[in-house]
Amino acid sequence: MTTIRPFTCEDMLKFNNVNLDPLTETYGLSFYTQYLAHWPEYFQVAESPSGEIMGYIMGKAEGHGDNWHGHVTALTVSPDYRRLGLAATLMNILEDVSEKKKAYFVDLFVRVSNKVAINMYKNLGYIVYRTVLEYYSGDPDEDAYDMRKACSRDVNKKSVIPVTHPVRPEDVD
Amino acid sequence: MAVRPQHMHDGGIVERRLRPIYDWLDNGNNKKALQEAEKVLKKSPNLQAARALKALALFRLGKKSQAHALLDELAAEKLSDDTTLQAMTISYRESQQLHKVCELYESAVKVEPLNEELHSHLFMSYVRVGDYRAQQRAAMALYKFAPKNPYYFWAVMSIILQAKTSEDATKKGILLSLAQRMVDNFITENKMEAEQEARLYIMILELQEKWDDILKFIESPLYSQLVPGSSAQACIPYLKKLGQWRRLNLLCKDLLWDNQDRWDYYLPYFDSVFQLMKESEINGESSADDTAEKCHEFICQLVENMTSGRTLRGPYLARLELWKRLSKDGDPTSLLGSGVALCVQYLRVFADKPCAVPDLRPYLAMLPQKEREEHSRDFLTCLGFNEKSEPETTKDVQRHISCVAAWRLAAAPMSAEECLELANTLRAHYIRSFNKGLLTATLTEFCSTDGYGILAAHHYFYAAMQQQSTAPVVEALCLLELVLSHSPANFHVKLLLVHLYHFLGNAIAADSIYQKLEVKHIQLVSLGWLHAERLSAACALQRALQLLANTSSFYTHHAKDSVEHLTYAYKYGTFEKLVELRAWGSRLEACAWGALSARERALLSLLAGPAVLLHAPAMLLPATPTDNRDLDVIVSFEPPESHDANLKERTYDQEVAYLRLKDALLSSIALCIECSDSRPLEERRPQYEELKTCIDAFSEAMKKCKEKYCDIEKISITKPYPSRIFAFVNSPIPYRELYSESVLMVGELAMGDTSAARTRCDLLTTLVNNSTRLLPKDIQLWTLRDSLETLSHYLEFIGIINCLLAVCNELFAPASTKKSKKKTNRSPDEIKTAELLNKLNETVQSSITYLEETFEKLPQHKYESTLESEFSKLAIDKKFGGCPVESKLQNGRQEMITEIQNILKRKTLFLKTLINFNSRGA
Secondary structure, eight states: OBEEEEOOGGGGGSOHHHHTSTTSOOOOHHHHHHHHHHOGGGEEEEEOTTSOEEEEEEEEEEOSGGGOEEEEEEEEEOGGGTTSSHHHHHHHHHHHHHHHTTOSEEEEEEETTOHHHHHHHHHTTOEEEEEEEEEEOSSSOEEEEEEEEEOTTOTTOGGGSOOOSOBOGGGOO | OOSSOSSOOOOSHHHHHHHHHHHHHHTTOHHHHHHHHHHHHHHOTTOHHHHHHHHHHHHHTTOHHHHHHHHHHHHTTOOOOHHHHHHHHHHHHHTTOHHHHHHHHHHHHHHSTTOHHHHHHHHHHHHHHTOHHHHHHHHHHHHHHSOOHHHHHHHHHHHHHHHHHOOOHHHHHHHHHHHHHHHHHHHHTTOOOOHHHHHHHHHHHHHTTOHHHHHHHHTSHHHHHHSTTOHHHHHHHHHHHHTOHHHHHHHHHHHHHHOTTBHHHHHHHHHHHHHHHHSSOOOSSOOSOOSHHHHHHHHHHHHHTOOSSSOOHHHHHHHHHHHHHHHHSSOTHHHHOOHHHHHHHHHHHHTTSTTHHHHHHHHHTTSOHHHHHHTHHHHHHTTSOOTTOOOOSHHHHHHHHHHHHHHHHHSOOOOHHHHHHHHHHHHHHHHHHHHHTOOOOOSSOOOTTHHHHHHHHHHHHHHHHHHTOSHHHHHHHHHHHHHHHHOTTOHHHHHHHHHHHHHTTOHHHHHHHHHHHTOOTTHHHHTTTTTHHHHHHTTOHHHHHHHHHHHHHHHHHHHHHHHHHHHHHHHTTOHHHHHHHHHHHHHHHTBHHHHHHHHHHHHHHHHHSSSSOOOOOSSOOOSSOBOOOOTTSSOOOSOGGGOOTTHHHHHHHHHHHHHHHHHHHHHHHHHHHHTTSSSOHHHHHHHHHHHHHHHHHHHHHHHHHHHHSOSOOOOOSSSOOOOHHHHHHTOSSOHHHHHHHHHHHHHHHHTTOHHHHHHHHHHHHHHHHHHHHHSOOSOOSTTHHHHHHHHHHHHHHHHHHHHHHHHHHHHHSOHHHHTTTTTOOOOHHHHHHHHHHHHHHHHHHHHHHHHHHHHHTOOOOOOOOSHHHHHHHHOSSSOOOOOSHHHHHHHHHHHHHHHHHHHHHHHHHHHHHHOOGGGGOO
């Protein structure tokens, strides 16, 4: 049961029940405002009937030529509202926006240890395109999967042919 | 923000030379940057970019006058070199001289009138200062020689902003119709290109309330070309505005058939149904739902036709919403049956999801209290459970917890004994889960079993409040620590632990958990009430200083950054976000907690900071402070009656009153220092006059607040503890007099009115003496938090009086003349004053000694948890890992006491150095 609406600045004051979750990063203020100023249609929030934030997605469109794609920067759902299909709903929205922008594919990065998320993305049609070594800094650094799903514009699904060799973060564009 | 421009145009020598300067600046090594700039300037002394970077380095090194001289010199040279201009822009931005950036680019475009980039920088410079008219001019000038859509719409947006801020209705109308005409022309000429342009057009029409025109535009081919696939949804708000309920009804029904879980479609659907019900003529033909029966029928169809494999909450909650709306002025039971039964039905279907209780919560409030309480056990038993049930699977654990929680939310509050009994039962359930493999939490995911611990903790707390005993709180803490050790991601548990450690007045134990929450950035604002605000109240002074410093740096950082986001919004053409971003910037700038934390920090530094210096915050007190606290972050399990609808507003009012007191106090101290500086007396008199007004205002406000804030707030496990204003204004210690007398005494001394100052000094000595006697004695565990708060206010006074005595000392025996004090001949008047000041000083010292003893005697928590024995009874396979609560409480207490005693010792030592010249016959 959801209201889907654009994320607004004031949502930052009440997203604690989502962001206090350790896997959800709270970024500096300007990170959010930059996304709001640049890609507002890619920043959507799912709100419960009582006005609680259940989850949100933030993303962007970037790349040149046949690398023009939608990117999921953050997708998070409050622990109280998990297993309701909310993440899928939010991903659908981002894919829709990317379709409208005529993107070739949508991509995202995920920790290789985050099995739950990887499975969910696989169920939504994403494949592991390549591994990015030591993408997440920490102790120790952790690799990321770069996962992708082709949009309708990529008729021959060229964007989702996996790269077998892992790459370094600096080689990711 | 990086200094280096994103695109350096010059690929040659100049860029190579400047590169190291940029590197040092971006790495924050301004000293090296300055050296490097000087090196470059030795070779080419006129290189403007290098001079601009040198100015920036100088500014960042605090050499402001040198930096400004260099900048002025450069500005006079009529520049148009982009690299130089951008470097200068940064200096101006960092020194908050944004208007100078406008001047800079105004003269630059005169040098190169056809340079698109310079013109767009000029536009952005107006954006930063919010000069909408100049923005409009600059954008149109730009569009004339570079006819690109964005520039045109920059102009349109600038006109809208002028209209929005115009007080004059006629002018507003003219501006808006001008903006509309400009876009209309573009539409006729087929020049519209982007979604945001369409949205901007709607914004213009909205401001003119032309709802019909908006609908027409949304239904036009142009709109679906610019904003594909969203026109149906986009119509909803305007159909509502126009009262086209029948159309709205049909539209929402259509949308709901395909999206049965979209609450944002249900709400306008219900709006339309209830409006149509009011309309007299019933249209039998229409397929619009204009009766409650048809509405119910539609919802039932949605339930029956649920297509996806998942059971969706939407239609079920819609039925509750229908009940709620019908109950407003009628009886929904004939159509829908009892509300309790509907709620119970909802729970039966969704109890296995953690969202069941949050979903249900708003609807429990609609049920008649008596009926709800009478049937509350239906919630508990609807799936065959009772409180003692021992579910065997994780899914059943979630169901059980949902049922228990819903029961408690529906039922009347229990007695202390009942609360304790339930808490113990729930705790036993939690411990039992160890053996049953029900504890499935991982490092990153928490599990349903945790819910037993949380519910138990709430009930321990209710019992504690009724019994006025800390013992159940200790039980709650022990259990929560156990839950957290197995479910380290559970932030609900962390929040409760922080709040409950504070309840016991143990800020350092609270801090051990707060660190695990990793609160940062904007959360420092919304969650400041939870911990940062309590630290100094609980006498954890070093931690308070540290966290207040972090909080301050967030606000200063934001103040510098916020205006840049507006330039992004223009750059990317996201016009609808512009207004929002500007409002957001102002909201944070005026944040009450931002203002209070800066003032608390300045006052606290006087006590616990490294030196007795006053760092008065640069920010002025906002005229209308804003409330940015998130008070819903801790989940409540109390029935709807206990919900206090005005709490946020009321506690915010208290915070603002407290902020104003602290602001007046801090300003008075700053004025004391100013009117005691080395200028000639007459030049300082205006500050003295201001000081008198300021402390009068403080004194007056103290009186008023004492009358207004006499009923202390109820303590809740989910909401902030009562504002510090209660303890401050209602204290038996006469802070109003203490502060008024001390700052006026300094003022009079500064003005050379020694006889008046002496009278005050004498009075003040008596006041301090009396105050010492009024400090809390025989502190009890139950009231420890309150007592510490009382002590914290007195500690603050000690810090302030220390600072003021230091100011007196400077007035009387400036550091520079001290060395030659033996040669100085003091007048009898001076000696008399010095004697009185010495007496005051000594009285403060004995007050400090008394304080030290008070802290020494603070009571210690006796640790009597039954958790361990309970654990060994129930969890046969699992060893009790040891509970950290006892050591946390003891160590926290000891650390706080040691810290305070060290601070107080430092203060005494400092006061001893102030004893004035020859009163001791030295």
